[in-house]
Amino acid sequence: MYLTGSKLILIFVNMNKKDLIDEVASKTDLTKKEIDTVLTSILEIITSRVSEGDRVRLVGFGSFYKSRKKLNLYCEEDNIASEICLPKFSPGKFFKEKVNVQK
Secondary structure: OOOOOOOEEOOOOOOHHHHHHHHHHOOOOOOOHHHHHHHHHHHHHHHHHHOOOOOEEEEOOOEEEEEEEEEEEEEEOOEEEEEEEEEEEEEEEHHHHHHHOOO
C-alpha cells in the first residue's frame, strides 16, 4: 500500500486460495466453508476435464486446455522422441482488457 498524490493505492503482491475465499465471502452471503467447498469442486472439475483432453471455457475469463509438447532426448546410444502434456491457460477478451487497462 502506498500514497500517490491524494490517492491511496493498494497492491496485492500475491493472492492465495484463502485470500480469494475471504474476498468472495465479503461479497456474498456464503460462509467461508461453503465457498471453499465450491472453489475446491470447481478446481477439481477443471483439472479433471483438462487432464482428459477437454477444453474448459469460461466466457470472458479464459480457457484451460492440455497442450502437447514433443521432446527430443538424445543419448549416445539412442535418439528417443517423447511427448509431455502441459496445462495451459488462454485469457479471454474481457480478462485481457481488464488487465491491460492503462492508468
